[in-house]
Amino acid sequence: MARVVVDVMPKPEILDPQGQAVARALPRLGFTGISDVRQGKHFELEVDDSVDDETLAKIAEGFLSNPVIEDFTVRRIGA
């Protein structure tokens, strides 16, 4: 069993209104010094050891993200 983390982020050239809304709100709440925020999704999967990296990449690319608009990263944590 391993824990696998997949992070999915909007591509840099795609407008990210959620991140922007956070960035705009921070100074209003008195937090300065944060120049940019982007918001994406974070998945944590409990994965059988039999599942290989190629399969994980397929899941991340073909299902958890949409390559038209998003990039992803896959990380295994622990074993």
Place this chain on the structure above:
Amino acid sequence: MARVVVDVMPKPEILDPQGQAVARALPRLGFTGISDVRQGKHFELEVDDSVDDETLAKIAEGFLSNPVIEDFTVRRIGA
């Protein structure tokens, strides 16, 4: 300037319909061996070096998450 990553996840005891929907769909797509999925949010912040960890924790706890239902982690990446 540093990049800071904040991951916000539903607390373990809180229902996570999003993660469940993904977990239920995977076998239908022919992917087996994934026993649990949880879905949260992933934020990437560009942060001035003047912003200390305490401030980051405040932002994560008080604004990016609601401690009633969510946990968060803060990581600094690079410098």
Place this chain on the structure above:
Amino acid sequence: MTATAQVDTVGLAASTPDIPQPYRELGLKDDEYARIREILGRRPTDAELAMYSVMWSEHCSYKSSKVHLRYFGETTTDEMRASMLAGIGENAGVVDIGDGWAVTFKVESHNHPSYVEPYQGAATGVGGIVRDILAMGARPLAVMDSLRFGAADHPDTRRVLPGVVAGVGGYGNCLGLPNIGGEVVFDPSYQGNPLVNALCVGAMRAEDLHLAHASGTGNKVILFGARTGLDGIGGVSVLASDTFAGDEGGSGRKKLPSVQVGDPFTEKVLIECCLELFRKGIVVGIQDLGGAGLSCATSELASAGDGGMHVELDRVPLRAKGMTPAEILSSESQERMCAVVRPSDVDAFMAVCRKWDVIATEIGEVTDGDHLVITWHGETVVDVPPRTVAHEGPVYERPVERPTDQDTLAAASTSTLPRPTDLREEILRMAASPNLASRRWVTEQYDRYVRGGTVLAQPADAGMIRIDESTNRGVAVSCDCNGRYTRLDPYTGAQLALAEAYRNVAASGARPIAVTNCLNFGSPEDPGVMWQFQQAVRGLADGCAELGIPVTGGNVSFYNQTGATAILPTPVVGVLGVIDDVTTRIPTGLGAPGDTLFLLGETREELDGSEWANVAHGHLGGRPPQVDLARERTLAEILRAGDVSAAHDLSEGGLAQALVEACLLTGTGCRVTLPGDPFVALFSESSARVLVSVPADRADAFATRCAEAGLPAHRLGTVEPTETLEIAGIPALPLTELREAWEATLPALFD
């Protein structure tokens, strides 16, 4: 270690009478705990204690309100009851609307959770009321939301309001239920206690009415829908650290959140699944799981049935590891239902659930005893007479006392307040004030079109849906309350809320037939609050009797207060009306250019408690407007009789606001001459008034009919093809300027 090893059983309870139990932490008083011991003849088990404590809570047992709520029953005559198929005491009231159709509706509060977690609190509020309607056997058809927040410009309102609105929309939109109306009110008294009241309307064929009861020995009890998790068990988690609880699920258990997270997708599928089960006729009894979860569902089903019930709790599908029986019984996990099914129908039942991918589990059966017995891996953890849990909770006669400041408040009338010299400016300022400004920022986040039956929705006076596509029969609903009036005089204020909801429904062309309510008040332990409550109930009940329409159900929410300061007493009243043919509905706004504008009803100098006094002077004092329910009835009859091309009821902000809104909604101007003192004519909030448009060629006949009915009908002016509101003696108001004032406020505050 097995889960059964340390579980607190009935046998153990009998043999260890002196073990101390954390009943106080669970909210039970000494005498309540003593009564439980007396009922059982022993100490309760952990699981029993969990059940009694939630079921005997204020929220579930109505222990402070019961003695007052009886008045609704006492004032309902047989005639009022004639079309009522189910009333107070059922999940929701049901009325016969003709052609074999029955309509059910109810409003419920989800106030505190919406303060703690605005999005999920509001979302699960919608989810809960929808399941109530579903549990009657009806298809849920539309929702409404009645919302109250602290001052519009308070920073915390910016946290709470957008979350609540997104939650109401997020859940309702995803369920595919049109949102057809509601309220948004700001007042500093709601600062730490926002009110989120959600209403749902549903319909069924009268013969399909399902009541929650478990009858027929041998019938199976099936739990279906979402898995049971640790949500919303809040207080009961103290039991997990108690002596008898298992280690892994017990002493290590941290404080659990008392909010729930909703899954509208699961609920949507559950609705379709239930409706298919109803259609196939394989449900004997059904109950939704809301507050108090399985404790409530099992004890109520058993208590309303003719036998006992046996539940095997270890069969409940769980989402979390190591849950104790007490936790499973108290969990408020959303999107679950409990059905009683004949053994021969179980396979068919399961097949329907499989089709919809809904988890369904047989957890027990109806027995011929009269006890509710719950076992956990074969050991008995609950053995109680179900009525003592569900229906025979404590009843309190709380002290009632008229607050001493009530007279001072009544004496502080608006008569001495300076009045504006520039009425044009005042009209604009009022239109832009938070309580009167356009609600579009809110309502635009709600789907009002889904299902294709919405005939009227925001910004109409009442929401209206078509129930039957072949006959065009439909219903209209409005919910209203003005807490400022209720603060000044709770009896009159409750009647004014009723009058306004009734009038809104009448203004759509429907015939009001039934009432629901959600009574939001401060602490029942404060005699002054109890007085407000008592007065409001009496006012509402007496008002309903006078109008001849019954209260079919409702909800009470107490403890809406911060420290010693209670919210404005807020009895939200929902009125349902029926319309034989929805194509004859009256649109809200102005009629066609050339139509004659009438102001129906009588304008008195009534500015106490008004929005003008609030906006211009931050003032609340004096006597609320006079109630005239006979006049409301006449108004409704005149409106229904035809000839009216458009209408708009007068409420907060008076005639000025009604004219502004009517012009903006229709996008047409009008020219009017004010009767009497122009300031009073514009801003007084006398009730029982409606602005109507009547085609010019029928204006005389209309005026005659009003005169015959004894209804004052003042010819105000005409609808004009221009884009200007022209009021004699006041510089013209172009609609563009009015629109800017009216529409900019909420976006400026919340975007």
Place this chain on the structure above:
Amino acid sequence: MKIGVITFPGTLDDIDAARAVRYAGAEPVALWHGDEDLRGVDAVVVPGGFSYGDYLRAGAIARFAPVMTPVVEAARGGMPVLGICNGFQILCEAGLLPGALLRNAGLHFVCRDQTLRVERTTTAWTGGYADGAEIVIPVKNMDGRFAAEKSTVDELEGEGRVVFRYVNGNPNGSLGEIAGISSADGRVVGLMPHPEHAIDALTGPSADGLGMFRSVLGSVAA
């Protein structure tokens, strides 16, 4: 003529779409997400809603439903397919239409009566409209912001495949005010606004949406 209307778990506007088909004079045929064939229909509507809760991404799970295999196959063979709102999102996820639909720029669900310009009348679903006609139909969605790579957008514009454009205000920040697009052959159309909610002035802002359901009758007969 038979028009299939698909129901996924979480589909909401299927009854509206079926009603619109009926009002247009065709026979609606209910298709279930688990169906493996299209029951002999002549065209398919993929209606709006929140299939599977839209939890992962709008349309991301529904595109894998069994019924989508015959839909994609039929569409590639020229069968008219109309994706409305969630249906549009599903068609994009399934690759029948290019681009993707993202969270509205304002971050809120938006429900409003929207004016659209009909930019192309040579598709299976818009033949009955006049070129450049302005119609008012409701838009209501959370994820309606059309986005695609620049080259894709240029291609859509260049080939005249932008079928509907928002006028008098863009409700969701869509690129180029794009409200709806078509496949290269004009048989598959997807749009965010809801023509099925504008078939009768009693329950919608207009009856302008009926044109889409009527257009397809002519297109199949031809």
